[in-house]
Amino acid sequence: MAQPFPKRKLTDERFAIILLLPLIIALFALNLYPMAYSFWLSLTNTDVSRGISKFIGFINYYNLVFKDPYFWHSLRVSLQFTLEASLLAVALSLTFALILNESFKGRRIIRTIAILPWAFSTYAVASLARYLFARSYGLFSSLYVYLGLSDTPVEVVTSESAIHILALLFAWNYVPLGAFFLLAQLQIIPLDLYNQARIDGASAIRRLKVVTLPFLRRPIAIILLLFTVFSVVETTLIIGFTGGGPGKATQTLTYWAYAKTFMDYEYGYGAAISWFLILIAMALGVLYYYVLNKLKL
Amino acid sequence: MVEVRLEHVTKIFGKTIAVNDLNLVVRDKEFFVLLGPSGCGKSTTLNIIAGLEKPTSGRVYFDDEDVTFLPPEERNIAMVFQSYALYPTMTAYDNIAFPLKIRRLLRDEIHKRVKEVAEMLHIEHLLDKKPHQMSGGERQRVALARAIVRQPRLFLMDEPLSNIDAKLRITARTELIRLQRKLGVTTIYVTHDQTEAFTMGHRIGVMFNGCLLQVGDPLEIFERPHNTVVAGFVGIPPMxxxxxxxxxxxxxxxxxxxxxxxxxxxxxxxxxxxxxxxxxxxxxxxxxxxxxxxxxxxxxxxxxxxxxxxxxxxxxxxxxxxxxxxxxxxxxxxxxxxxxxxxxxxxxxxxxxxxxxxxxxxxxxxxx
CATH class of the missing domain: 2.40.50.140 (Nucleic acid-binding proteins)
Known part of the structure; x- marks a missing residue:
C-alpha cells in the first residue's frame, strides 16, 4: 500500500537553508551590496562637498592611472609596504613558532603572552605607536637622549624610516596569528621523525631542514598569502599612526583612497581607487595560486 | 657486534615510574625481545638504550663503554619505529641514503650500498617512490633498509610489524629473523605481541608496570613463568x-x-x-x-x-x-x-x- 506523501516535512535541505539564511542575509547586506554600490560609485563623479553625482563611465580609472600625480607614488609605497610587512611577519612568525615549540620552563605563560598582540585592535597599536615614537615625550626619542646619542629629542619617524616602522608594527600585530598557525602545524610533526633523524646522525640544522620545513611549506605559503592581502589593504595602522606622512612618505593606495573619500569627500574617485586595489589583491592571489601549484606545495 | 648492559636503570616522568630499577644484559649477536602490554615501559627502555631519553638514574653500557649520556647520533645504532618514520618528502632511495649522506660517504659508495640493501630486501622497484606512494609493508622494508645500510652495531626495533596487515606480518617476521641471523647484529625488539616474541626472540624479557619480571628463552617463559603476572600474560588463551x-x-x-x-x-x-x-x-x-x-x-x-x-x-x-x-x-x-x-x-x-x-x-x- 502506498504511503500518503508527507506534507510540509522539514527535509535536510530545507533545514540547511534555514540555518544558512541569516548568514546569507548578512553577507548580502554587509558585503555584496556595499561592494556593488561602491563599484557603481566608482563609475560616477560623486562628490559630496560639491553635491554632484553623475555617471561618467571609467573616467575615474583613466584619471587615476594617467592624471593623478600621486598614483604611482602611492602604488610604489603600497608595494614596498606589502613586501616588507608580509615577509617580515612571515619570518618572525616562523621564528616565534619554532621557539614556542621547544619545551622549556614557563612555556605556557610565554605562549599566552606571545598571543597578546593579536588581541590588540590595529587602531590601538597605532595609537600606542604614536606615543612611543613621539618626538618630545616618546620612549624611543628619550632613549636616544638617555644613551647619549643626541642632546635634543629626535624625530624617530622620518620620511625614510616611517615605512619600515609601519611594516614592523604590522608584523608585531600579526605575528601571533602566523606563529600560532605554524605552531599548530609543528605540533602534528611526528616525534618519531625527529628521533629517527637524530639516530641517523642529523644535526639540529639538518633536522630543521629535512623534518620541520617540509611540514611547514604549505602553512608558510598560506600565511604569506594572508599577510600579503592584509598588508595590501592595511589602512587603520597608517591612519592611526602616520596619517600618510611625514609628507607623503607612507601614503599607500589604501590611504589615498581613504583620504580622497573621507577627507575630500570625492566618493566616486575614492571608490575607483578601492576597486583598483581589489584588482591588485586579486592579481596577487592568482599569482600565488599559480606559483604554489607549480611548486606542488 | 655489541653487548648491551643496563644497570639499575630507572626513568621517572613526573609522578609515574616508567622504568623501575631495570637490570639486563643483552648478549652479543642476540635477538632479544622486550615483551609487555602497552604502557609497561618497554618503549621507554628502548629509547634509553637509543639515547633518546636519559635515565633518571642507572647506567647503560655498550660492551665496556658507558654510553648513558652519549647522544643518539654518536652511538652508531639504527632504529626502526612503528610508524617507520620515513622522511615524507624524500624518495625511498634518499631515505635509505640519508644516514650515509650525513656521514659524508662518497656518492659511488652510497649508491653501491643502497643498491645492495635494496636487493637484499627486494625493494629495487621502490627506490624512486615517495613514502605516500607505498603500502605499509613496503614502507616497513624501506625503513628496515635504512637501518641496515649503515651497518650499525645495534638494531633497536619498536613494534616494527604492528602497522602491517596480519598476512604480511608472518612473512615479514620470517624475513626479519633470517636477516638478523645473517647479519648477526645484536637486536633489541619491543613488542606487545607474544607470537612475535616467541617466534623471533632468542630470549625474551617480560615487562610489567616498569619492572622487568623475567628474562629467559621462550620455552622457559612459557613453562616456568616466575610469577602469576608473567604466567597470566604469556600464552593464548591465558593460564x-x-x-x-x-x-x-x-x-x-x-x-x-x-x-x-x-x-x-x-x-x-x-x-x-x-x-x-x-x-x-x-x-x-x-x-x-x-x-x-x-x-x-x-x-x-x-x-x-x-x-x-x-x-x-x-x-x-x-x-x-x-x-x-x-x-x-x-x-x-x-x-x-x-x-x-x-x-x-x-x-x-x-x-x-x-x-x-x-x-x-x-x-x-x-x-x-
Missing part, C-alpha cells in the same frame, strides 16, 4: 589459576593439592616451602593441558573432574571451551571436531599433571 589448599594423606604419606574434585600430588619440597598441610596455594594450568571429554566416553584414567560447558569459541582447527566448575571458570583448548554445546555435562582431564605449576598465594611467585 588458568585455581586456588586450593595442601592436604596430607597419612595413609600414603603424600601431599596433595586439593580443590573440589581435583586432587594433584605435590612434591614434598614444594609443600615444605609453603608450610605444609592446610596452606592455600595457587595452581596454574595451561588451557592446552586440559582436555574436555564428553561424559559418556569418559573412562576413569588419569586426573579428571566433572564440569559443565559454559561457552564454546571456535578458532578454526581448535576451539576454546570455557567450563564451569562450581562457579569457577576454566579454559581448555580442544580440537574443533568435538562438538559441544553450552550447559552440556562434560569431564575435564589434566593431560600432564607434571606440567601444573604452583604459585605462592601471597606473593604470586612461582614455587620451585
Amino acid at each position: 588458568n589459576f585455581i586456588e586450593g589448599h595442601i592436604a596430607y594423606d597419612e595413609r600414603l604419606g603424600k601431599y596433595y593439592f586439593k580443590w573440589n574434585e581435583i586432587i594433584l600430588e605435590v612434591g614434598g619440597d614444594i609443600t615444605e616451602k609453603i608450610g605444609g598441610h592446610g596452606k592455600t596455594v595457587i595452581a596454574g594450568i595451561r588451557p592446552q593441558n586440559l582436555q574436555v571429554i564428553k561424559s559418556e566416553s569418559y573412562s576413569k584414567i588419569g586426573i579428571a573432574f566433572k564440569a559443565k560447558v559454559y561457552t564454546v569459541e571456535r578458532l578454526g582447527t581448535e576451539s576454546v571451551i570455557t567450563v564451569d566448575i562450581d562457579g569457577e571458570l576454566l579454559r581448555a583448548v580442544t580440537p574443533s571436531e568435538l562438538t559441544l554445546s553450552p550447559d552440556e555435562d562434560v569431564v575435564v582431564k589434566i593431560v600432564n599433571p607434571q606440567k601444573v605449576i604452583f604459585f605462592n598465594k601471597n606473593t604470586g611467585d612461582l614455587i620451585t
Whole structure:
C-alpha cells in the first residue's frame, strides 16, 4: 500500500537553508551590496562637498592611472609596504613558532603572552605607536637622549624610516596569528621523525631542514598569502599612526583612497581607487595560486 | 657486534615510574625481545638504550663503554619505529641514503650500498617512490633498509610489524629473523605481541608496570613463568589459576593439592616451602593441558573432574571451551571436531599433571 506523501516535512535541505539564511542575509547586506554600490560609485563623479553625482563611465580609472600625480607614488609605497610587512611577519612568525615549540620552563605563560598582540585592535597599536615614537615625550626619542646619542629629542619617524616602522608594527600585530598557525602545524610533526633523524646522525640544522620545513611549506605559503592581502589593504595602522606622512612618505593606495573619500569627500574617485586595489589583491592571489601549484606545495 | 648492559636503570616522568630499577644484559649477536602490554615501559627502555631519553638514574653500557649520556647520533645504532618514520618528502632511495649522506660517504659508495640493501630486501622497484606512494609493508622494508645500510652495531626495533596487515606480518617476521641471523647484529625488539616474541626472540624479557619480571628463552617463559603476572600474560588463551589448599594423606604419606574434585600430588619440597598441610596455594594450568571429554566416553584414567560447558569459541582447527566448575571458570583448548554445546555435562582431564605449576598465594611467585 502506498504511503500518503508527507506534507510540509522539514527535509535536510530545507533545514540547511534555514540555518544558512541569516548568514546569507548578512553577507548580502554587509558585503555584496556595499561592494556593488561602491563599484557603481566608482563609475560616477560623486562628490559630496560639491553635491554632484553623475555617471561618467571609467573616467575615474583613466584619471587615476594617467592624471593623478600621486598614483604611482602611492602604488610604489603600497608595494614596498606589502613586501616588507608580509615577509617580515612571515619570518618572525616562523621564528616565534619554532621557539614556542621547544619545551622549556614557563612555556605556557610565554605562549599566552606571545598571543597578546593579536588581541590588540590595529587602531590601538597605532595609537600606542604614536606615543612611543613621539618626538618630545616618546620612549624611543628619550632613549636616544638617555644613551647619549643626541642632546635634543629626535624625530624617530622620518620620511625614510616611517615605512619600515609601519611594516614592523604590522608584523608585531600579526605575528601571533602566523606563529600560532605554524605552531599548530609543528605540533602534528611526528616525534618519531625527529628521533629517527637524530639516530641517523642529523644535526639540529639538518633536522630543521629535512623534518620541520617540509611540514611547514604549505602553512608558510598560506600565511604569506594572508599577510600579503592584509598588508595590501592595511589602512587603520597608517591612519592611526602616520596619517600618510611625514609628507607623503607612507601614503599607500589604501590611504589615498581613504583620504580622497573621507577627507575630500570625492566618493566616486575614492571608490575607483578601492576597486583598483581589489584588482591588485586579486592579481596577487592568482599569482600565488599559480606559483604554489607549480611548486606542488 | 655489541653487548648491551643496563644497570639499575630507572626513568621517572613526573609522578609515574616508567622504568623501575631495570637490570639486563643483552648478549652479543642476540635477538632479544622486550615483551609487555602497552604502557609497561618497554618503549621507554628502548629509547634509553637509543639515547633518546636519559635515565633518571642507572647506567647503560655498550660492551665496556658507558654510553648513558652519549647522544643518539654518536652511538652508531639504527632504529626502526612503528610508524617507520620515513622522511615524507624524500624518495625511498634518499631515505635509505640519508644516514650515509650525513656521514659524508662518497656518492659511488652510497649508491653501491643502497643498491645492495635494496636487493637484499627486494625493494629495487621502490627506490624512486615517495613514502605516500607505498603500502605499509613496503614502507616497513624501506625503513628496515635504512637501518641496515649503515651497518650499525645495534638494531633497536619498536613494534616494527604492528602497522602491517596480519598476512604480511608472518612473512615479514620470517624475513626479519633470517636477516638478523645473517647479519648477526645484536637486536633489541619491543613488542606487545607474544607470537612475535616467541617466534623471533632468542630470549625474551617480560615487562610489567616498569619492572622487568623475567628474562629467559621462550620455552622457559612459557613453562616456568616466575610469577602469576608473567604466567597470566604469556600464552593464548591465558593460564588458568585455581586456588586450593595442601592436604596430607597419612595413609600414603603424600601431599596433595586439593580443590573440589581435583586432587594433584605435590612434591614434598614444594609443600615444605609453603608450610605444609592446610596452606592455600595457587595452581596454574595451561588451557592446552586440559582436555574436555564428553561424559559418556569418559573412562576413569588419569586426573579428571566433572564440569559443565559454559561457552564454546571456535578458532578454526581448535576451539576454546570455557567450563564451569562450581562457579569457577576454566579454559581448555580442544580440537574443533568435538562438538559441544553450552550447559552440556562434560569431564575435564589434566593431560600432564607434571606440567601444573604452583604459585605462592601471597606473593604470586612461582614455587620451585
